[in-house]
Amino acid sequence: MLEVKGINCFYGDVQVLRDMSLTAQQGEILCLLGRNGAGKTTTLKAIMGIVPARSGSIALNGESLSTLAGHEVPKRGIGYVPQGRRLFAEMTVAENIEVGLLTRGKGEETREKVLTLFPRLRDRYRQRAETLSGGEQQMLAMARALAIEPNVLLLDEPTEGLQPSMISLIRDVVVSLKEQNVATILVEQRIDAVLSIADRVVFIENGERRDEALAADLKDNLDLIHKYVGVS
Amino acid sequence: MDLGPQLMLASLDGAVGAAVLALTALGLSLVFGVMRVVNVAHGEFFMLGAMIAWFVASNIGGHPAIGFVGALIIAPLLVGAIAASADWLILKRLDYEPEATIVATIGLLYILQQGALVTFGPVAQAVEAPFNHRIEIPWFEGSNVGWGLFTTSYKLFVIAAAITILLAVWLLLSRTKMGLVMRATQLDRETAQAFGIPVEKVYALTFGFGAALAALSAVLIVPIQQADYLMGGDPLLLSFIVVIIGGLGSLRGTLIAALLIGMSDGIISVFFTPTLAKIIATLVVAMVLVFRPQGLFGAKAQ
Structure with missing residues (x-):
């Protein structure tokens, strides 16, 4: 459904993505693996229209996203949890979720659904986002993205710096979204976290797609992981 | 005249x-x-508002009340539209580069100023107040006779x-959808766009x-x-003073600093000279x- 075909992206004159291609199907968890600076985050930003693609195409269910204005992309149902969470720090939990709800004009029902998923946010509802703990902030970033009722969810290192209980909560949410037919693209450094939930893994190096494997195959054969990530 | 009434009058003018x-x-x-744009042309929008009000x-x-109400509606709308199109025509094309927008708004300052000179002429114009009753200050009524012992209903109205x-x-800003969108854009432009906020439209707005x-x-x-075509200088200088003292982007700081500077400007101008007030x-x-x-209430740069 989400199809990225041969995109090339630049920061100024520096090319950061070369002929990057990938697809994500409904109900699939696709993981992007690669070292720091390989182009994983840029790939997500290119899908969101934050980093423009100079050539190539990005399409969702046949509709081109790369020709849309940046703010139109999320309205097609793409939820984004950016690296480092990027919450609206001085706004309350309620207002952060409200921004997500406004994206596609969702209302009370969606708000309830999201708060049921993360009950802790209900307790913190009127607090400013910057006063939350790291785990709570990550929940809020997820809640804000889920408030648009996404068909595709882009997660950029959602477990970075979190304690194990929080990691498993986020994992559970991602797995439940898979059951609701959401396509998830996950950028993650922790190999164990990836292998336990991902369906497919795409390896990225120097802004290029180098390899692809089913997560199930990688469990027995760690060669690819050693090659592209360099840790066990 | 006693110090008391004089001080009171100065405070009223200051207010x-x-x-x-x-x-x-x-x-x-x-x-x-919201935009991180230092708008040097801000005083000219003030001037345009005054000139359009006169026109x-x-x-x-x-x-006079009919004309005043008309001006109260037409001037802000027209000036707002001029500014929004200046944003779309100039600032947007500079990609809101901080240095470039300063130079661009300096240029805009002269365009607007000279445009007003050509359109409305060099003569200072008066606008009649919609109402202007003399209000005696009750505390001193009858105790003294002089120019300074009354204010006008219009000043209180202002x-x-x-x-x-x-x-x-x-x-x-705090309760509406539009305010939420503006604050989100202010806090994080990129993330705001990733949640469907049309950042360019928010900027123009x-x-x-x-x-x-x-x-x-x-x-x-x-x-x-x-009103005259050169009147934009003072409000620009004072606005910058207020915004720097209060802390850029802080609503509360802006209000408190405006009160401080406005009041002291009024009082010092009466007792000494306006120039000393500016100094x-x-x-x-x-x-x-x-x-x-x-600034006094601004957050530290992150």
Whole structure:
């Protein structure tokens, strides 16, 4: 459904993505693996229209996203949890979720659904986002993205710096979204976290797609992981 | 004349100045807060508001109140539209580069100023106040006779109107969908866009809104002060002073600093000279910049 075909992206004159291609199907968890600076985050930003693609195409269910204005992309149902969470720090939990709800004009029902998923946010509802703990902030970033009722969810290192209980909560949410037919693209450094939930893994190096494997195959054969990530 | 009544009068005039200054500075502060644009042309939007108010008031016949109400509606809308198109035509194409937008708004300042000279002429124009009853200050009534012992109902109206507008802006920013969108854009432009917020439209709207606030305060003050094409300098200087002292982007800081500077400007102008008032205000800015660069209420740069 989400199809990225041969995109090339630049920061100024520096090319950061070369002929990057990938697809994500409904109900699939696709993981992007690669070292720091390989182009994983840029790939997500290119899908969101934050980093423009100079050539190539990005399409969702046949509709081109790369020709849309940046703010139109999320309205097609793409939820984004950016690296480092990027919450609206001085706004309350309620207002952060409200921004997500406004994206596609969702209302009370969606708000309830999201708060049921993360009950802790209900307790913190009127607090400013910057006063939350790291785990709570990550929940809020997820809640804000889920408030648009996404068909595709882009997660950029959602477990970075979190304690194990929080990691498993986020994992559970991602797995439940898979059951609701959401396509998830996950950028993650922790190999164990990836292998336990991902369906497919795409390896990225120097802004290029180098390899692809089913997560199930990688469990027995760690060669690819050693090659592209360099840790066990 | 005793010190008491003189001080009271100076404070009243100071309060009128502070009220109008708060509105003007709020516009500047909003534009900087949301767009990170230092709008050097802000004073010219104030001037345009005053000139358009005169133009509207002198072309609508009948009671002065009709012309005033007309100006109160038309001037902010027109100035806001001019500013929004300036944003779209100029600032957007510079990609909101901080240095470039400063130079661009300096250029805009001269275009607007000379445009006003060509359109409205070099003569200072007066606008009649919609009402202007003499109000004796009860405390001193009968105890003294002199020029200074009364104020006018219009001056009190200006203070009340400015407070009402400030409250409305605060409600708009904190309680409405539009305010939420503006604050989200201010806090994180990229993430705002990733949640469907049309950042460019928000910028044009904010720039227009900031200019409209300047125009609105000009319409309020023009029955007291007269309008001419060079009048934009003082409000620009004072707005910058207020915004720097209060802390850029801080609504509360802007209001408190406007009160401080407006009042002291009024009082020092009466007891000494207006020039001394400006000297002191500018000195305060220098001190704030040295000892508390983020302003009294501004957040530290992240």
